Amino acid sequence: MTELADPDVRAVSPARSRYQSDEFVARLRRRYAAEQRFKYAGMAAIGLASLMLVVLLGSIISQGYTAFQQTSIALDITFDAAEIDPQGTRNPEVLAQANYAKLIRDSLGTVFPEATSRADRRTLSDLLSSGAPFELAMMVRDDPSLVGTTKRVWLTASDDVDQFMKGFIPRNVAETERRVNDVQVAAIDRLASKDSIEKSFNTTLFTAGDSREPELAGIWGAIVGSFMTLAITMALAVPIGVSAAIYLEEFAPKRWWTDLIEVNINNLAAVPSIVFGLLGLAVFLNFFGMPRSAPVVGGVVLALMTLPIIIIATRAALKAVPPSIREAALGIGASPLQTVLHHVLPLAMPGILTGTIIGMAHALGETAPLLMIGMVAFIVDIPGGFTDSATVLPVQIYMWADSPERAFTERTSAAIMILLGFLVLMNGLAVFLRKKFERRW
Amino acid sequence: MGATMNAPSALPAVPVKMQARDVKVFYGAKQALKGINLDIQENRVMALIGPSGCGKSTFLRCLNRMNDTIENCRVEGRLTIDGDDIYGRDIDPVQLRARVGMVFQKPNPFPKSIYDNIAYGPRIHGMASHRDEMDEVVQKSLQRAGLWNEVKDRLREPGTGLSGGQQQRLCIARAIAVSPDVILMDEPCSALDPIATAHIEELIDELRENYTIVIVTHNMQQAARVSQKTAFFHLGDMVECDDTEEIFTNPRDERTQGYITGRYG
Amino acid sequence: MGATMNAPSALPAVPVKMQARDVKVFYGAKQALKGINLDIQENRVMALIGPSGCGKSTFLRCLNRMNDTIENCRVEGRLTIDGDDIYGRDIDPVQLRARVGMVFQKPNPFPKSIYDNIAYGPRIHGMASHRDEMDEVVQKSLQRAGLWNEVKDRLREPGTGLSGGQQQRLCIARAIAVSPDVILMDEPCSALDPIATAHIEELIDELRENYTIVIVTHNMQQAARVSQKTAFFHLGDMVECDDTEEIFTNPRDERTQGYITGRYG
Amino acid sequence: MQLTVLLVVLAVLAVVGYHLGRSRAANAVGGRIVQLHSVPAYYGAYVALWAGLPAFLLFVAWGVSEGWLVMQMVLAGLPDRLTSVDAQGIALLKADLLNLAHGLNTGRQPDPAVVAGAEHYNALRQLGDWAVLGFGSALAVAGLWYARERISPRMRARNQVERVINIVLIGCSLVAILTTVGIVLSLVFEAARFFMAVNPLEFLFGLHWSPQMAIRADQVGSSGSFGAVPLFAGTLLITVIAMLVAVPVGLMAAIFMSEYATPRMRTALKPILEVLAGIPTVVYGFFAALTMAPFVRRIGDAVGLDVSSESALAAGVVMGVMIIPFVSSLSDDVINAVPQSLRDGSYGLGATKSETIKLVVMPAALPGIVAAVMLAVSRAIGETMIVTMAAGLSANLTANPLEAVTTVTTQIATLLVGDQEFDSPKTLSAFGLGLVLFIVTLTLNMIALRVVQKYREKYD
């Protein structure tokens, strides 16, 4: 029996009322003040971050919401058979080749009979989008019986008219200082008085590919491209990243070379993203001869870029699982792999999901590496496969943000809103999964 | 076997340190305690015994409001310390916990050095202003918990690297380092070997002079050895509370009898 | 108090299930076991006793290679099961651990439902092909661990929501659910109340018919009650191993004597 | 088409193999699985691997080499007059063949021999695909059968399966190494050319960065100095500013979410903050340049400070906002994973919540928090757009956050997307910068690893 003959015991156990002493109470008050400060600091942090988000989102939305509307102009178009299909064959080839611009000019001529000079007529046809003749061509292709009739049709207005209607081009400045001249302003007023010009929901934005004309530009191509690219990224980065993390955290012997891999992964996280683009260019395009601008290459490059994020996050999550859980599983004869798959991984899942989300969010918003592999490109056609030329949402945003046309400003913000919509969707899924896996023990 | 008690019996009336009146505890919809009435006397050791899951730990955690940290836990009834309502406005849980220390069932050393584990409490309560004082507090606490000799050369090593029993003694040392009024111990010796257990029991006996102690134990002998009062819990009820000798030799309730005799009678 | 033993003494020669020859264990540079020689007989209960930190858990963990999971742990010497080298090529540690089950010092239920905690082992070993069979295995195991009545209505609730003692019994149930040859128990009853302890001790006695059991305990009485052989460890040495009765009544080494008599003599 | 079918066949065979292997192993010992070397699932996995893996490798090999192989065969079959041209001619011929094989109209009359070649090409590809489907399926069935036959109680199925899995896992880890190798290779040659043109010492220790070098021979160059110190100093400055925003805010946000907020609040807050990480950097760039920078400048003017309209402060702060979620979300996860028993221990001693968090929870969560912060630092170093737009491109050597600075990555990006020339040091300096940045961060990471390893503490 150990002897504890300590006559001095009371020295370390002072008067029993010490926790009610004034000194202690005063100290407690200070501690509580610190507690409050700490809590407020936490709230302030959340508040600050949320405020930033609100400001950012606010500025994006306030700039972008107008892009969801587009101005159109109604014209009575005479689908003159002699003009469209003189032979009367109704051959689609012939119908497609017809000069629909002339139909529009003629129609405008009847609305604005006073415009006789070449310049004025030109000015007037600039009210309509350069895509308007194609809209007519589409109508005729879809319904050849239109030929020979006269019909009131809504045609897309040009971007300048659209901006004017939305108030982004001021009316009360000198004519030389606006892209809509006085003749056009008068024409717009005349159309408005006849209810022949109005704003409606901008479906083009959601269904079309890119275009040089803001009023014809859409982000569907970029959405599809982003989807394909991200699908590849996710399919590669998540399994490879999680596997690598599992290996390093659970199986790898602690040797110099595992340290090397660890350092190396941390280092990759700091490599500027454009360097991954260089890598993609050198290895995938030049060495393996993969196609330029293809989602498959973009996906691989972004996967390499997000890999370190996922690995680091997953390792941190695995590390947080208490060893007693592993012992419990091993102790009843689960193999190390089963231990990891059945117990450790599910417990680490919230952290893994967080890493995946942050990695994917990064990949979803990244432009620079794609520049090197040709995805920063003007691509009109909607990609149909993983090797077709494609672009992605952030690149579309980047290119629109750099376009001179005023109307692209609002579309840039609209595209950002859509991108964020996808992000929120992705996050939503992760929140759901995270909630499923999360538990405190 | 019978209760081999070495504790004094039939104590004179002493002031009541803590009091429970009709204490009910719920975990969500599940009721864990069904109205406990209990007086805990000053400078006495009170043992709580009873089968597993009967609510001993739950009750113990009410005494220093550790239940506050459990999400869906609700406490009803009145609990007092020195006449003050524990759940009342006047009492602050932090202050309360400093007055009512706790040692848990599973040893839970902090992921810090052995030294810092002990110094943690005194430091937050501002009990030692100098390095030397702190060193002394740490050494005293470790000595009283009977761990000093084993760890004196490795005070800077992490507390989590100790064996199970060492960890538990570390937690005891940590609790007594802040010299609370009341010490709650939830099976403090379950991970200890007999020598260490004896050491702790001696310590408890010694602490009793200045402190009030409530101990949960599954070891009848231990309860008999260290406590002056014993309360028997069963299925969320406090069946019986009396002088320890009384309980072990002459239980009034048949459930108590059944339990303490078990196959050990 | 003296060792009140209710175990049979002087057993006839029985086959050896596991054997340790000059087993040394190092944690990094620190030597935790200094050359252990020990025979563990089939269908017997072997108790390991000794002061805290003497290496009981370490030795136990050698027997099913749980030490493999500790980064800097090195095992030397020869350990066999049924004559096969435990650390040899032919033995798969995973399969070994299915044969040599383990209950740990701290209860460590999986953060899953009670049912899934038990069903996990049988499931990975393909021991129950049907839902019904599995239900039966779960029920049997919980019944044998004496937990069935308490949890039968909440099998789908998380195992981590149980009380400390319930958790430990859950872990025991989980270990016996895979019906191993040998069961290693590291202070399995330290968190249990006497009734549950008695239940487990009975279970151990019962299991002995089919299984070999090694149990670490700090409770001399328990060692005396449940084991046929007792080994005394001290500072990394196996000081003495003999029939339990022999050890408790007639220890040869004075360290053993000092320990088991302690203040309990 | 055939290849898709093959994949489906392989998947099915693998599943079948798994079940066959498991039941056969169990039967081999009459249900007493203790007698097996490994648990039955491993025998199942063993058979599944034999069924799936060889055929899958064949599939991959064919997929990679198909185009090249078939093309070689077609070229060999073409008349000499077409193929006996230089490499460029062959390249054009191949393009012609492929265009024809895919039925493209190139707008010119193709050579009949080339047309025949294109048909040959299509036929060969068809044939090859069918052959691979047939051969692959056969291989899978054979593998399945072979593995099934080999099952015996003493067979070390676990070791074999785990070896394969281990190889796969190691392979995954090696992707990171390969990436590094790839990056180094894609930088090192051009970097070497750069260092031949510019003295590495001048590059590393020069205090002046101004690559206004002539890009055209007929254009007279102005100053061309390549001292990278201002770039690294600028990177450091902006990273530090960003961290000063992101770490306190992120960490406090994480603490609030995991310790103070209700679970419902937490599930809502976390993804909201994560949105910050997903906003395209162009947006942050505009925000930094058009809102934050003028704001900082106005504040500075108000208190009488001379603030450049492109300040490191504006860029750094906005970048910090962007990486808040890196710190907050990851830290929140690890803080949440700290066992409750540690908190209880602290509360039991009379600690307040904030004391518990600061003194117990944080140290326990430190390894994970360090990982999160390192990730955030990395992200800050790698970010280009915000700096380009808000802090400008002028390389000032200053520690004053109110002045304009530029960063290494910004320069790399600008040099690479701007007008380049093959062997102008101006263009090549991007590669030099990339390589040196790579080495610098590698060194820093090495140091960080040592530090973290030293202070890492385990808990349970």
Next chain:
Amino acid sequence: QSRDQIRAVGSSTVFPFTTAVAEAFGKTGKFKTPVVESTGTGGGLKLFCGGVGPQHPDIANASRRIKKSEVDQCAANGVAEITELKIGFDGIVMASSKAAKHYDFTRAQVWKALAKEVPVNGKMVANPYKKWSDVDPSLPNYDIEVLGPPPTSGTRDAFNELMMEGGCHQVKEVAAILTDEKARSKACLSIREDGAYVEAGENDNLIVQKLGANPEAFGVFGYSFLDQNKDKLQAAKVDTVVPSYELISSGKYPVSRSLYVYVKNAHVGVIPGIRELIGEYTSERAMGEEGYLADKGLIALPKADRDAARVSAVNLSPLKL
């Protein structure tokens, strides 16, 4: 792989014009719409000169003329025949916010304000001017702050050559102080690095918007951005010439440069549609004075040059430097 889609790479300045042509070309429906990448002139030419075959682009956009070294590189990689098409002009303007007072500059003033070293009292000294009014009292009392492209940009090259070098030559003292041709040229082209000239990246929209936030600053960017932001910006006259469409087109405005498109002859006929595409590009409805490219901000060539481009496009006459 085969390719049925034309690929163009190169200058970000020419990008808006080539894309407009590509789109119009695609709308005719006979061919797929070409893919146009914005890689910068040098980067584009590097890709373009990489070789012959479907993995290499067919067309390169350039905001400057191809260099001899680049032609050599092309030849070394087997790209022997290149057709050069000059497509139009780009004016480089100096503009400020409408909120500021309007001022006009001479090139000499601009040079003095922005050069690294200027002659003071017969010596070249580090540029001492802080305000425009220091350069010339007739100029505004504003801090000199010019937001312009970085040295990696083609626009910057042109600005250097046309504005700075031109301005430098107007300052007679320079020639007097620096007799050495090389040193003089260097002095003429060096832009100060003390913050007065802000390298604002390649995003011209950003410059335009920054001018809004900072009315005392001037911006340097392409004409098309001025055209789109007439209501917000006012352009300074340079040497008394207004940067208007007509005056740039006629060559009176001193700071304008030519834009080019290069075509890889070897790909014509292999990749479908190249001939038709450049036909569209050089057509009057595209690059004519009233063509859709003019609407996008491209300044049309004189009639004779347009005709010459059209002939080149038909004949595919290889470039000889």
